[in-house]
Amino acid sequence: MPMEDAFNAAKVMSVMYGGFFKDVAKQIGSEKALALHAKQGELLGAKLEGMVRAEVADKGLDIKTLSSVLSMAPAVFGMTPEVEETATTVTLQSHACPIYDGCREAGLDHETIGSMCGAMAATEYAALTKVFPQVSARLEFKSAADRPCIEEYSLAK
DSSP: OOHHHHHHHHHHHHHHHHHHHHHHHHHHOHHHHHHHHHHTHHHHHHHHHHHHHHHHTTSOOOHHHHHHHHHHGGGGGTOOOEEEEOSSEEEEEESOOHHHHHHHHTTOOHHHHHHHHHHHHHHHHHHHHHHOTTEEEEEEOOSSTTSOEEEEEEEOO
């Protein structure tokens, strides 16, 4: 599937999900809805962990392997982040995000989307670091709609 098609498909699903999230938050409250949303990060963390494990095989985790996996993972959402690699870190800058765009189209505000992304990312990172404790990760959510999100993964030596 071409990247533009994957992006558009993820955006449409995010419009639907964003609307669902708004309805759930109205019914049970934003805090509970956000906690349920964050739990889904466990699934993403497990998928990412599986991708890393498949690449690592028996050779041990290094920054090149981590960078390779992290460069490929966003493609399922039609995203092509800018990837920067150092000796101990991999940084992904995502300018275009179908999840953000879809949630905005569903009527969610920037702050709510930031809370959703931050909560899910924290759960995803915890699932990954449970299996690979030498990896740490953090999300810097975009400061404005036209700014990039930045994810930084560090590998302890």
